[in-house]
Amino acid sequence: MNNQSTLLDTKALATTTAVTKASSKAKVLTGDRATGQLHLGHYVGSLQQRLILQEQYEQTILVADLQGLTDNGHNPHKVSDNILNVVADYLAVGIDPTKTTICLQSAIPALSELTMYYANLVSVARLMRNPTVKSEIASKAFGQSIPTGFLTYPISQAADITAFKATLVPVGDDQLPMIEQTNEIVRKLNHIAGQQILVECQPLLSKVSRLPSCDGKNKMSKSMGNCILLDASAKQITTAVKSMYTDANHLKVEQPGQVAGNVVFTYLDAFYPDADYVAQLKAHYQQGGLGDGALKKILEECLQQLIAPIRERRAMYINDKAQLIEILKAGTEHAQAETDQVLQQVKSAFGLNLF
Structure with a gap:
């Protein structure tokens, strides 16, 4: 290097x-x-x-x-x-x-x-x-x-x-x-x-x-160990997103889901660059027909794209x-x-x- x-x-x-x-x-x-x-x-x-x-x-x-x-x-x-x-x-x-x-x-x-x-x-x-x-x-x-x-x-x-x-x-x-x-x-x-x-x-x-945090119980914190670091690996990001709390009552894809308190939507609001698209996802989720797995996949791709270049640059800096x-x-x-x-x-x- x-x-x-x-x-x-x-x-x-x-x-x-x-x-x-x-x-x-x-x-x-x-x-x-x-x-x-x-x-x-x-x-x-x-x-x-x-x-x-x-x-x-x-x-x-x-x-x-x-x-x-x-x-x-x-x-x-x-x-x-x-x-x-x-x-x-x-x-x-x-x-x-x-x-x-x-x-x-x-x-x-x-x-x-x-x-x-x-x-x-x-x-x-x-x-x-x-x-x-x-x-x-x-x-x-x-x-x-x-x-x-x-x-x-x-x-x-x-x-x-x-x-x-x-x-x-x-x-x-x-x-x-x-x-x-x-x-x-x-x-x-x-x-x-x-x-x-x-x-x-x-x-x-x-x-x-x-x-x-991913479980929605506390804020993301270094001291609590419930955070996604800026140099998180692709696997760590995947694991974190899969563990995220959504809506405990949203048991089937066709059922309407709750947006309030849904950690996945909180993260999409914070990180997804297209706010209009996130609004469409919320409407779809509330109407029914959008599964938690599909929603998490969208968030995971977003976070992978965000963190990957940061992780790469950080590795260069920390080695010098x-x-x-x-x-x-x-x-x-x-x-x-x-x-x-x-x-x-x-x-x-x-x-x-x-x-």
Whole structure:
């Protein structure tokens, strides 16, 4: 395999990334915890959107390894071993590091320092009232053993967003409380400074914020192991689609079937490129005469066509880890210069700029 002809030119990348992006563009910050490979839920929920955003905005994607540790401190290799996996997934779906800054959270000191400053502006009671935090604490069954890092990760997210002065943050609707808390911190800091140092951000919701697992019982999740990875084999895709929940009462082809709650239709809505054709399939299914097997075959062909080229590109990238590291390093160096400026402004607001 000739990686030189198929992969990105790292030397050219470093030069391009070092160039300051056009300040006239609105800034977007997004990212993923490095706790495993990305899957179709990530693709439809955020990755597709990022491909569009990188053409329109100044976009930064953060590989959030520090936030990955907030509930994996006892097993740090789950995070460290997946950093390059996430970067490979980004490149495989078409994220272009000459258009999007891809950087590593733990390698940007300003983010941790900002988190410490902001922590003094937020009470424990306010963190505990955050609906997203409450929900995730319950789902992870921490009880009274909540890691401090996990409890305070809304502050860490606020540091990430404000450090890049992002005005748009792509999130699922379950993350809206995080945006609210970030903007609270922004207003408090600006009040202390007596001027607008930080900027408030707005959420950018995706068309499909949550993709269900094949059984329809939970959302697709890395931690639950119920996901279709972006490098899933043809056989794995076939197995996953065959196992998908449809309509338990649709026992015969000629019987009318239910579309609501039918996971196959949820996936067709998310991935099939022809919405009119999907609407026809729904009408046919509801009238009777369309079997589950035929419906699943349509979805399987769709997912095979989608994933095959991603799988092929990802295999090339993951086999050149030196290049992945160089891409991440170049993006991180660019991010450091940007975030250091914000850090100095925040330190000045606290009067901590003696030298």
